[in-house]
Amino acid sequence: MTDTDGRSRLLYWAGVALGPLAWGVNLQGIYALAHFSCETTRTSGAIMSAALAIIALLGTAISARAVRRRAGAEWADAQGGGPSTFMAWLGVGSGVLFALVIANQLAASLMISPCLR
Amino acid sequence: MSMAAEKNQLRDDVLNGFQLSQQLERIWRTPSGLLGALMSVDHKVVGRRYIVTAFVFLLLGGILAVLMRIQLAGPENTFLSADKYNQIFTMHGSTMMFLFAVPVMEAFAVYLVPLMVGTRNIAFPRLNAFSYWMFLFGGCFLWISFALNVGPDVGWFAYVPLSSLQYTPTKRPDVWAQMITFTEVAALAVAVEIIVTVFKQRAPGMTLDRIPLFVWAMLVTAFLVMFAMPSIMVASTSLILDRLVNTRFYDSSSGGHPLLWQHLFWFFGHPEVYIILIPGTGMVSAILATFARRPVVGYPVVILSLIATGFLSFGLWVHHMFVTGLPQLGAGLFTASSMLIAVPSGLQIFCWLATLWDGRPVYRTPLLFVLGFIVIFVLGGLSGVMVASVPIDTQVHDTYFVVAHFHYVLIGGAVFPLIGAVYYWFPKITGRMLSERLGRWNFWLAFIGFNIAFFPMHILGLIGMPRRVYTYTADMDWAHLNLLSSGGALIFALSFALLLINVVYSARKGTLAGDNPWNASTLEWATASPPPPQNFDRIPVVKHRDPLWADGESLPVVAGLSAERREVLLTSLAEAEPQVREASPEPSIWPLLAAIAMTIFFIGSIFTPWAVLWGTPPMAIALIGWFWPTGSKEDEA
Numbered sequence: 001m002t003d004t005d006g007r008s009r010l011l012y013w014a015g016v017a018l019g020p021l022a023w024g025v026n027l028q029g030i031y032a033l034a035h036f037s038c039e040t041t042r043t044s045g046a047i048m049s050a051a052l053a054i055i056a057l058l059g060t061a062i063s064a065r066a067v068r069r070r071a072g073a074e075w076a077d078a079q080g081g082g083p084s085t086f087m088a089w090l091g092v093g094s095g096v097l098f099a100l101v102i103a104n105q106l107a108a109s110l111m112i113s114p115c116l117r
Numbered sequence: 118m119s120m121a122a123e124k125n126q127l128r129d130d131v132l133n134g135f136q137l138s139q140q141l142e143r144i145w146r147t148p149s150g151l152l153g154a155l156m157s158v159d160h161k162v163v164g165r166r167y168i169v170t171a172f173v174f175l176l177l178g179g180i181l182a183v184l185m186r187i188q189l190a191g192p193e194n195t196f197l198s199a200d201k202y203n204q205i206f207t208m209h210g211s212t213m214m215f216l217f218a219v220p221v222m223e224a225f226a227v228y229l230v231p232l233m234v235g236t237r238n239i240a241f242p243r244l245n246a247f248s249y250w251m252f253l254f255g256g257c258f259l260w261i262s263f264a265l266n267v268g269p270d271v272g273w274f275a276y277v278p279l280s281s282l283q284y285t286p287t288k289r290p291d292v293w294a295q296m297i298t299f300t301e302v303a304a305l306a307v308a309v310e311i312i313v314t315v316f317k318q319r320a321p322g323m324t325l326d327r328i329p330l331f332v333w334a335m336l337v338t339a340f341l342v343m344f345a346m347p348s349i350m351v352a353s354t355s356l357i358l359d360r361l362v363n364t365r366f367y368d369s370s371s372g373g374h375p376l377l378w379q380h381l382f383w384f385f386g387h388p389e390v391y392i393i394l395i396p397g398t399g400m401v402s403a404i405l406a407t408f409a410r411r412p413v414v415g416y417p418v419v420i421l422s423l424i425a426t427g428f429l430s431f432g433l434w435v436h437h438m439f440v441t442g443l444p445q446l447g448a449g450l451f452t453a454s455s456m457l458i459a460v461p462s463g464l465q466i467f468c469w470l471a472t473l474w475d476g477r478p479v480y481r482t483p484l485l486f487v488l489g490f491i492v493i494f495v496l497g498g499l500s501g502v503m504v505a506s507v508p509i510d511t512q513v514h515d516t517y518f519v520v521a522h523f524h525y526v527l528i529g530g531a532v533f534p535l536i537g538a539v540y541y542w543f544p545k546i547t548g549r550m551l552s553e554r555l556g557r558w559n560f561w562l563a564f565i566g567f568n569i570a571f572f573p574m575h576i577l578g579l580i581g582m583p584r585r586v587y588t589y590t591a592d593m594d595w596a597h598l599n600l601l602s603s604g605g606a607l608i609f610a611l612s613f614a615l616l617l618i619n620v621v622y623s624a625r626k627g628t629l630a631g632d633n634p635w636n637a638s639t640l641e642w643a644t645a646s647p648p649p650p651q652n653f654d655r656i657p658v659v660k661h662r663d664p665l666w667a668d669g670e671s672l673p674v675v676a677g678l679s680a681e682r683r684e685v686l687l688t689s690l691a692e693a694e695p696q697v698r699e700a701s702p703e704p705s706i707w708p709l710l711a712a713i714a715m716t717i718f719f720i721g722s723i724f725t726p727w728a729v730l731w732g733t734p735p736m737a738i739a740l741i742g743w744f745w746p747t748g749s750k751e752d753e754a
Contacts, residue, residue: 080326080416083692085326086324090420097429104450
């Protein structure tokens with residue numbers, strides 16, 4: 001595998017990896033911040049979730065760009081055989097999905113007072 | 118194995134077709150006789166046993182349902198006592214969820230996945246045999262207990278404090294909890310096998326985007342099982358510990374909390390719905406493609422929907438707990454995520470409709486059941502969106518509206534595709550076709566009977582009839598709808614009787630099927646019906662998502678596998694490039710002995726904690742025997 005191949009494969013997988021990663025960090029981060037957010041500011045969790053939702057969407061954008069550049073035709077091809085492109089398409093959807101899930105948690109931090117136990 | 122020995126090994130490329138077939142059949146066949154049958158590790162043998170056993174439990178659970186409907190057909194009926202009714206609705210729910218719905222889906226996967234990915238046996242075949250024995254023993258344990266009047270009577274979810282020692286001082290909840298442990302061990306074992314088979318044993322060329330949709334569905338389901346089942350195992354084990362050694366996980370007076378039970382149970386319980394539903398959607402995709410005569414529209418969309426459904430299913434469990442007094446705002450957020458899951462489910466429905474629209478549908482029995490699935494599942498989905506909303510759920514919680522909703526989702530979403538799958542894959546499993554005429558009667562009786570049985574329950578719920586009541590008074594005005602519902606249930610039961618007659622008759626006298634009677638596209642149809650012990654004489658090479666439609670009879674094949682020992686080909690995860698030839702285990706009695714040892718351990722431990730002590734050595738002996746090097750060909754590297 002050449003360096004270029006390696007880089008493009010990395011790009012194909014970006015959406016698949018970044019979305020769940022952002023969600024995992026968000027989930028752990030919310031628990032870590034919960035103890036402090038009442039004492040300091042209620043926006044800390046919201047800022048973190050917003051940033052991580054953007055990271056998840058960034059994964060979608062990278063995967064979408066990779067798909068658009070390299071393999072538009074394979075989308076419509078019923079033959080298959082392009083697993084990298086396939087994973088990139090899954091990355092596009094997975095980034096959106098995880099951004100939505102993070103946004104759901106973001107909504108919670110905006111609506112529920114962190115001091116409310 | 119030494120280099121020289123490997124060089125001298127007999128390979129499949131030096132034998133002609135007939136010789137190879139004979140040689141492989143000799144290596145892979147299950148030994149004859151009773152002992153041979155007990156030792157079998159062939160995924161088809163184990164899969165068939167799993168399927169038949171699960172359908173026997175369906176029959177038993179169905180009989181209980183009919184008994185309940187007879188009891189409720191009229192007001193103040195005395196057909197069943199209150200105590201018996203409690204046992205029966207608990208046994209019905211537990212049997213259907215733990216002994217039928219999940220196992221039957223895994224059973225179809227055990228039989229079909231290795232064939233569909235083009236390999237000779239499932240990964241970890243002895244674990245597969247062990248899984249079946251555990252499932253069988255767990256199911257028998259529950260039903261023998263019921264026959265001895267020790268059947269659980271605390272609902273299929275066994276809420277505490279009702280199921281605590283204080284309120285139920287009999288062994289009934291212990292039987293329920295330990296049955297859970299049996300079936301979860303079995304389910305987890307199959308999940309591991311499916312994941313490894315799909316990831317490592319696919320035929321060369323079957324890249325990730327060429328995996329059949331049914332196999333994708335089972336892969337997602339296997340991951341759901343891996344993440345959901347530990348929760349219920351923790352729950353059931355801690356319940357037994359509370360009852361046996363007073364650990365007080367759920368005793369609020371000692372720092373425990375009853376709500377912990379509900380959280381643990383529903384963290385498993387909601388994904389459980391999708392563990393049952395997602396394989397059904399895989400069956401729908403397989404059947405639709407074949408009978409619409411075209412590939413399913415939006416292959417990546419369907420897969421992403423399966424994955425999204427699986428992931429989101431873990432974020433909804435609190436909607437089962439809306440009336441437990443949780444903060445309303447939090448409940449509102451779970452409403453949002455509950456409605457979110459309708460999106461991927463809806464996407465799949467549109468893909469299937471587009472497939473039908475763009476195809477040339479042939480309306481045979483399997484497709485009729487798929488069409489029935491679409492209608493009923495959409496109705497169940499709509500009432501699901503209703504009960505996802507906190508205000509509506511608060512009103513209809515614990516009423517017959519919820520009973521109607523989840524039967525529409527579970528029977529519509531899983532049982533209809535499953536019966537369609539029986540008609541679809543019966544020719545592959547037995548070599549004979551099911552009767553099409555009886556099949557059509559079967560479908561229409563099921564579709565009409567189901568709707569007459571369950572649609573009135575929506576209305577009964579809305580006018581206030583609560584769940585789990587063994588009778589009601591005449592002045593409640595529920596009698597007519599209940600009678601109608603019971604009539605529908607009998608018609609629905611009749612449809613299953615017809616299916617049974619069809620299966621028994623056709624297995625002996627049905628028309629011979631041939632290899633590919635439906636002109637389907639996936640690899641299981643590339644071998645004989647029923648498949649030989651080795652599945653394929655030569656492992657196919659896949660060059661298309663629909664290999665049989667693209668390459669027809671002349672599938673390219675791999676050469677070089679051993680013709681002297683059981684061997685499977687391992688391939689890479691994404692590209693399915695050949696990597697290693699791996700020995701596959703031979704038949705063994707140890708999985709059965711290990712299951713017997715574990716059964717003694719599990720059942721003993723609900724009576725005395727000492728069972729944990731004296732139950733362990735037999736299990737250790739069984740496992741040592743299982744893994745003891747035998748010097749046979751399978752142990753060679």
